[in-house]
Amino acid sequence: MPGLGTSFGRGGATTNLQDLSNADCILIEGSNMAEAHPVGFQWVMEAKRRGATVIHVDPRFTRTSAVADQHVPIRAGSDIAFLGALVNHVLSNDLDFREYVVAYTNAANVIDEDFQDTEELEGLFSGYDPEAGQYDPITWRYRPPAEMTDQERQRAEELEDEERRDQEGSRHQESHQAARSESHGSGGAPVSWKGLRDETLQHPSCVFQILKRHYARYTPEMVRDVCGIEPEQFRRVADALTRNSGRERTTAFCYAVGWTQHSVGAQMIRTASILQLLLGNIGRPGGGIMALRGHASIQGSTDIPTLFNILPGYLPMPNAAHHQSLDAWVADDEGKAGFWGNVRSYAVSLLKSYWGDAATADNDFCFDYLPRVTGDHSTYTTVKAMIEGRCKGYFVVGENPAVGSSNGKMQRLGMANLDWLVVRDLQLIESATFWKDGPEIETGELVTERIGTEVFFLPAASHVEKAGSFTQTQRMLQWRDQAVAPPGDCQSELQFYFDLGRRIRARLAGSTDERDRPLLDLAWDYPLDAEGGPEPESVLREINGTGPDGAALSAYTELRADGSTACGCWIYCGVYADEANQARRRKPHWEQDQVAAEWGWVWPANRRILYNRASAAPDGTPWSERKRYVWWDAEARRWTGADVPDFVPDRAPDFVPEEGATGPDAIGGRDPFVMQTDGKAWLFAPLGLADGPMPTHYEPAESPVRNPLYGQQSNPTRKQVRSPANPLNPSWSEVYPYVFTTYRLTEHHTAGGMSRTLPYLTELQPEPFCEVSPRLAAERGLEHLGWATIVTSRTAIEARVIVTDRLRSLRLGDRFVEQIGLPYHWGGNGITTGDSPNDLVNLTLDPNVYIQDKVGTCDIRPGRRPRGPALPAYVADYRRRAGIPEAGEET
Amino acid sequence: MADPRTFLGWPLLRQVTGADRLGRGHAARSERSDRLTPRTASADRVVDSVCPFCAVGCAQKVFVKDGEVIQIEGNPASPISRGRLCPKGSASKQLVTSPTRVTKVRYRRPYATDWEDLDRDTAIDMIADRVVETRRKYWEWEADGPDGRRRTRRTLGIASLGGATLDNEENYLMKKLYTAMGAIQIENQARI
Amino acid sequence: MGSLWGGLDDVQADAGYDADHPPRMGFFTDTSVCIGCKACEVACKEWNDVPDDGYLLTGMSYDNTQELGASTWRHVAFVEKPAVDLGMPTVGPPRDADQSAASGDAGIRWLMSSDVCKHCTHAGCLDVCPTGALFRTEFGTVVVQPDVCNGCGYCVSACPYGVIDLRKDDGRAFKCTLCYDRLKDGQTPACAQACPTESIQFGELDELRERADRRLAELHERGVDVARLYGRDPEDGVGGDGAFFLLLDEPEVYGLPPDPVVPTRTLGSVWKHVGYAAAAVAGLGVAAFSGRRR
Structure with missing residues (x-):
């Protein structure tokens, strides 16, 4: 996540679940951890048993x-207002951990004199281009140091050149469109210089003072009016956090998609990062930010991505505007301070693992074989391309977009307009059967006999029928052994894609077309296992990387840019150290200390708590005995402690890099954030984020509330997917007066393909329902266990009503806001069925990561929804009343 | 096994002679109860695995007998999960052995109203043909930009959406193959 | 020997086991840390091959299982209660005038508790079982033997907790066995093994009672005055439970009887029942069993 990545240098959770038990206070927000991660939650309960305070901030009482x-x-959707007020509380009462903040963050950095804050621009930062809906972040940059090095001076001149060119063309905008900020999964955004610093924090343009001014209006009273939280409640939280932070105590934060899935999702996470940095809680035991991922290997799916904008290890996909050569591809980052400065060796090693012997220094290591992005090619934009007939073939692999993706109708319309569709899953999910029984068949919007999509359903192997590794929520790779063979036609993805690759290559064999070279030169030979698929461990070994002698490497510091090493994912280098599958280590916890370093393998370098150099004071001694973790052993002249130090092992605390040093050599002894190009954690992000250097509260794109903080209502850089199938409810609309939010139940899993097909889970939560407050029930005449119809401008769904005090009517000033809870696990197939709440959700995306906003507005009425063609007519009537132009009427 | 229902084995007769005067304990124990062992004790092998649901990564032990999964439970050795599982993890045997699981390839012809059978080999051949054809048809060497034509070397005709229950090794091969194909609209649940 | 009520130091010896029998095993369910995940329900069903119990949205909070029965051997109760001032800083938000004005509620407590067969010291089901299908194991637990049960149903009305029941399509009585098969192999019962937060604790009953006493004292010390133990007292109407609980409210709130009494406490003699059973066996026992096997 760029929220974490731009703040600290890596996008992964900074800590691990077990370490939560060392916290003195745990704030869970944007996560319903007990329900979505019950087994991980044992560590919260452990902390509570030891006396920790546990706070849950959530729209619902869960x-x-x-x-x-x-x-x-x-x-x-109002979390930034709440967290921003906590930031304000800390800053205005001098409750920050000053020594930590000065030494380890960019609080002291002085920002460009042309920078303007939202205070001055009514909710916008300087550099906003209203036509493009984008920022040019040039004025957010660090002010250069009083005395520049030659290198820095050169960079300054280059920047001015670039700036000139940007004003002439639009190259800059395109890099934004390519979700460049997501590539900070392991490697911060590259600043041009460490910059001018004022460690007294008095300079009016230093980050600390800017932050103070930016959050000054985030008061407890504002929190009441924006979030519906009473000042007394707010004060209790503020006291608990500040009381449990500092030298002796630490506070941990846990979040999940309750933060991620917003049009300001990355910035919500940023606000928590700022708060945790001010309180000095990053890199320390019992502290940190625990990003709770929702699926077995969602962390792995970004580390080794199947994402359009990045390659393994968060290397950016080349952008046609900037990257037409290997040199240009790595230029932004190469040579910068920190380990990200070695990006060329990571990139070349990846190309070597892709194209093997064909990749040589003479041909730029086959750089040109990489396809280039030119903007946003994310899933929702691609679905739009399907609807418009520009994308014709689609692989859906262990995923159920017809239910699990937002605006399900768009998903189904897209799939109905393909030439061919391959669905691989355990069960016949809705995405495989939409052409015969999808909701649009019922309404007549689609007709089976007129859907030309050729559909292949290929049965998949389950987790016990194949060997392989998942990367779980704390960046840990854990290996699964194969228990049984897949039944019938079932195959693993590994077997299928390997086989598919072989067959495609066979068809192109002998081709002299340059287009086919990347496929024909591809390193696609793997030792085969008993079932004829590639040996899974051989793939893990390729990911790990090999040296000039062909032996497995043990650390990414061994990677070279000369083509002598190959590595499929540099951050995973070490997982096959000593020719052994380190992810398969299973030394019982009772034979280890709590860090349990010999269970599985954690990237990077098996470090369990990231940035753990910060668990020691600048001089290298532990902040306190109680929170001792990693420290400088002055005698041995090495960092030591309970964990693998996240630092150059022998770099003394007083080390000052030589002028002109690059890469790891440029990391100072007091720079714990070794992936950042300035070694500091970022309270203020001088670049790397599309929507501003500091988090700012904006309303969701659909909101019943006028933004009380600024004239700017919603995130000015949000991405709206423009399609007739994706109309937006107007804000403050009386036609859609209520807020809805979707969520999970413990008893089910995401789009339900893995849970509502199982009797034991289905009986525990057998039907879709909506949760409403007693006040809303009375207002709309909803009966407990009766039916309700929930309407947005996309569609209407029905669900049984649960009236409960767990849903609160929130008072904002003189008005109430009602929120409707919608678990989203159901669809048309399975043991029990029902309408899918994701059909209600609009596609407004976070501009950094293109993740949708799961909050929207709606109406709710008692009774079942209209059937057949009456349903779209009913929804159209709502649109008409709300003044939403129909397709074709849009200006 | 002797039939526990035989009259002579009847616990009521045993009670009068044993210490269990009321026939509520030892004497009432049937032969089945006597011989009862946990089915895991008869497993041919126990295989280490990881729960496929959420991202906590709870360690599982998979008990296999005669090629069938007979039990999946938490592995107490894990420092993260300590042998515990949530309801979903506890139901993962049912996930694997579900009677509604589809184990045969299904094929829907364009404009058809129902599925038909197709052997897997043919299906993968057909998919390979489709990929080659779509890639050729929708190939793009260059695209327009403000500075003129720029090399893109790609196809916008093929997309992919992967779930986050795929293994790292699988994601790796997928991205590698797609990238070599020139397909860039490669996405994942991580975005959703 | 052969006691039917009152405290009992060695329930296994009372059931005829030798002195070297294993210690009495049981459950201590600490509902103050229950997160209502229902892992216990599923783990139990997976292990014991208990069929699903129908798909009914009950509207009783998140409880769609409703009660213990022949096909539900662990049941998690969900109780939504308005939060009143119980001096419980650890549960729920404080009463807040503005909040209460906002939504007509004064905050809420959501209690969760995983219920199970109590494996009573004096087990009514066992005492009345005419066929010897129910028996006391060497671990002091109470188990129905499916190979013996003829579905007469006497046990159903004899249980003061309403735990045991007949399975409709099968006819026989079923309930928690405390995973008798697993215990024989030195394993933990499936529910306790799965429980993410150690709400369900399994162990030697004596040790569990001490642990529960400590936990109760700790909660009282923190001001959670409403905490109390249920089924812990060896002198109660069933002689104490093998599976007992820490509750955060009156037992009735959780659907538990406040003062359960074993029905055989008032019974003249069980020998009468034994006589009935013997007759039943001689007359129609074999016929009753045939055709009931799967």
């Missing part, structure tokens, strides 16, 4: 709230 010390009901 099973997490039930065991928390304090539940704070909040209006969905």
